[in-house]
Amino acid sequence: MVNQRADIGWQSSKSDSSGVSNSGESSKESSRCSTPVLDADRTDRLRDKMKRRIESGDHWFSLEFFPPRTASGAVNLISRFDRMGSGGPLFIDITWHPAGDPGSDKETSSMMIASTAVNYCGLESVLHLTCCNQTKEKITAHLNKAKRLGLKNIMALRGDPIGEDWVEEDGGFNYATDLVKHIRCEFDDYFDICVAGYPKGHPEAESYEDDLRHLKEKVDAGAHFIVTQLFFRAETFLKFLKDCRDIGITCPILPGIFPIQGYHSLRQLVKLSKLEVPEEIKQVIEPIKDNDAAIRNYGIQQAVEMCKVLLASGEVPGLHFYTLNREVATMEVLRQLGLWAEDPRRPLPWAISAHPKRKVEDVRPIFWASRPKSYIYRTQDWDDFPNGRWGNSSSPAFGELTDYYLFYLKSKSPKEALLQMWGEELMNEESVYEVFTNYITSQTNRNGHKVMCLPWNDDPLAPETNLLKDELERVNRRGVLTINSQPNINGKPSSDPIVGWGPPGGYVFQKSYLEFFTSSENVTALLQVLKKYEPRVNYHIVNVQGRNITNAHDMQPNAVTWGIFPGREIIQPTVVDPVSFMYWKDEAFALWIEQWAKLYEDESPSRMIIQYIHDNYFLVNLVDNDFPLDSCLWQVIEDMFVLLDSPQETQEEGSDS
């Protein structure tokens, strides 16, 4: 099962393996896609992805979240999207709460959370939308906004009427069917539409059969798939499924799975959804109702058993999980079912945005490797995204840093934690070197805290950076403050667990890369040393004023990560680009001040140390072009230190010679 999951996204190449197509002369006229489709999942619509999965018998799961109440809750939820996204959900969905201004630009609105999931986390997302007590204009405005933000899927719901006395309005939105019709009428085929099914019948429906007829109407009005309300017994769903099929509902019907996570949340949910908990469940949980761990374990076991029955029926292509914004129970159920992608294949070395406008994007500058959301944010207004070659995109304009404080660019850690990691008080530049070194080594600092992040790296070291740990530690100790690096790779299989990406059967390559801040004295020596490494090493050296020293040929980008795959053109997803480096340096230098210096009082020695570094250090990047050989970049740094240790020679040349 895990192996099967590890192939997510490459089914189309598998299903092609019959290998025989009889296209005759007309194949000349084929309207071939203009860019290599690395992954059909990336460009397909949700309905098509489902279709392909159903055909291949490859089970999927999806995850439901609700919008958070606070900004810090939003930051946490987005981190959760990243973590749970790595398990390979086919989609996630975000609920809609009419009382909470769900269509607004607030960072906690349903609209913005769904937008973030699509654009920044690269997740196929379904936005809920309720129509009850809404005008057509308002609904259309929400849908237009969703479309503009890159959302392609809507879960069309009636929603709960406000107040007790709900009367049908003529021509208004009385049922979800009306909303489905409205979406199809106003937006034609643009949105994939999901509707809700009630295995026990909607509590307000006249009868189970009447509710089934309503569901049929919703599907006939243009819905593409159904997600059901939660239920407690597999047979409840399987009967419902059969009844749906019997009255001619043919679209995918996904069971809503609710792993019981606690006594009180269960009671609350049951009350809200007007469901009855079966006796056999009550009998188990009542005696342990004060033991949270025991209830959660039971919930997991109960969900796993039920899901196994559902999947074994052969009638259930995917499972939909009500997560209640929690991770543990759902992940555990998925792991036990073998549906969690333990080693998700990366289509590219960086996470792809799910915005339809970006679907051809397959080249990015390496500089934002640790800040992909910032890159997406700063390029959100681009009309075209580079594909095939970075160079095909002519001098794109990066967004300014004015909206810099946008919540999803903020550090996940609160100020207190940052001070503990980076020092309540800095003594000198060496204190800063120590912070960098501790980050690299994952050792606790002198106050007993681990340095888990840096302004340029919100997460611990990437596994491939770990490969360089010893060398990085050595140079950071001496003031070569590394913020980005990658080892050289000379043709590892695309399935390599650390450096692999892309379709199976390919080979990936990298040029060795190192990016760091360092003092102008070091740069003077470095430039002297670099003469010996022409043309093997390309460099870009810049300070905050933009003084730029480079040996880049005609300002051309240098491809530093590429892959060769069966039956495809070459993919080169990462470049060192001289032009965008000048945009990145603004951001890289600003992070010293915005994320670090501002932790301290104005005029405090600590703040002045960071300010000094910001004002005087250079940002340097080095590429070793000779990827089949051992990287020479460590030797370059070593040579620089040797030269610095023989002071009479370093005086010969100025840093801006």
Place this chain on the structure above:
Amino acid sequence: MVNQRADIGWQSSKSDSSGVSNSGESSKESSRCSTPVLDADRTDRLRDKMKRRIESGDHWFSLEFFPPRTASGAVNLISRFDRMGSGGPLFIDITWHPAGDPGSDKETSSMMIASTAVNYCGLESVLHLTCCNQTKEKITAHLNKAKRLGLKNIMALRGDPIGEDWVEEDGGFNYATDLVKHIRCEFDDYFDICVAGYPKGHPEAESYEDDLRHLKEKVDAGAHFIVTQLFFRAETFLKFLKDCRDIGITCPILPGIFPIQGYHSLRQLVKLSKLEVPEEIKQVIEPIKDNDAAIRNYGIQQAVEMCKVLLASGEVPGLHFYTLNREVATMEVLRQLGLWAEDPRRPLPWAISAHPKRKVEDVRPIFWASRPKSYIYRTQDWDDFPNGRWGNSSSPAFGELTDYYLFYLKSKSPKEALLQMWGEELMNEESVYEVFTNYITSQTNRNGHKVMCLPWNDDPLAPETNLLKDELERVNRRGVLTINSQPNINGKPSSDPIVGWGPPGGYVFQKSYLEFFTSSENVTALLQVLKKYEPRVNYHIVNVQGRNITNAHDMQPNAVTWGIFPGREIIQPTVVDPVSFMYWKDEAFALWIEQWAKLYEDESPSRMIIQYIHDNYFLVNLVDNDFPLDSCLWQVIEDMFVLLDSPQETQEEGSDS
């Protein structure tokens, strides 16, 4: 000297090696070229190339040719362009003969020969143009046509007046200066303009000084460089050069070198140009005037000595050779001077067209590898040429095969030679297998003739194909009639003499490729075998009716040759493209009939054998995607033969299953 020449085209990366540019903030706004400039020479204007060569002290040579009288003369001259082009001339020039309809579309016209040199041979070319007795409209029409054909350089000459009584016309073209002015007036800066200098003064000039003043006028009118009339003593040129500089002529002045090649041609030339042969030369050649070889040897020695003096003066950046459309003497002089590029660096694996519209082109389908002129011809009407990725070019339309008989697509060999090579009479399909096998092995056939070409390969085997000789021989003997192949290459230096291309310091790669005709029985077995090689081997199999069998993923192209270079994006110059394969197959099948079957009488057995193959065989291409491993394609063919030898199994599956 040879080493220096071997670096042609990469000076800009060398001259960059100071490596330091202080561009500051403004570098963000750099108007970077939208495609990787592999070779600045490729996009520069002739005047810029000269400037760069002069700055780097890198001597060049150029070659003058005149248009041929007959179509077969044209085919020979174009082959000579290819051979002499490989020595690395900075440019060639084509003379203009007003009496010979030089601006027409005839295959022998100056215009068409120059166009062929630019477009099909990839040579920087200068078209001569004379203005004497011409109307402005006629001249402008010639220039417009030249521009349309991709010509960028004009040698502006007065030309000889027709008849004896030449009178100046008011407002007409009386001097080359008028033509230079006209070109600059009508075409602004579009053309690079060359004018003629006369080291002894023009024979019709009133005085040497008067002629120098005329030359100054031509340069002041807008000429970019000067080529001189031939001369016999280095001091003649050096004095002329000094006199030019003294009156303020600063542009490059190239000495015209005429290696004496025979007694009669010398006399004729001297008569035409009204020059005097110096006594010391007369004294040597008069006694040996009947010994052609001796005169030629003397001519070579005399030219070499003179050129050495010129180059040693430090005032001569390049040498211009009057070839008289012959190869031996000029090549020998250049070899002795160390100017002939013995191992010319290939910027790409295939010859680049010099047409300005094609300057970004850096991807082509592999199918035309042995027929690059045909590819250029069939794509001449494209508005855009693929660069970076083939896939970026959306379903380009290939030109039809109607103009198929255009002279430069014809075989260089006459019918009699083809019959000797391919057989006066074919007995059966095996006779055809034998022709292919003899071509591969370079052995003489049963009539004692070597098979030097095939309809799909006008030249002997490429050196890299030679690497596969034994395998190719084995399979051709059994009716796998190979027409194109390349070995796999896993990262050889770009300087490799056989498979290298592109800038120094890079690495080149290839996927193993094999293309062949074979019978439908073989294809049936092959398809059975290929199932075992999924997804390692990609295949396209097509017959003349266009029945197409492939396992290509979404009709995507497969990059089969690529290179990784310092400081650049990845270059992937050769692809196997499913769409263009359907255009190639029309041509590949047509060659059986047009070049081979038509050698024989209608209804003759030989003709019917070729017709049978044309009608019934399939064209197959195979790519082994696993380039780091030994190619499996030979094993695929071997497996096919094994299966064919066990007949009961082959019956299971039809060829179009």
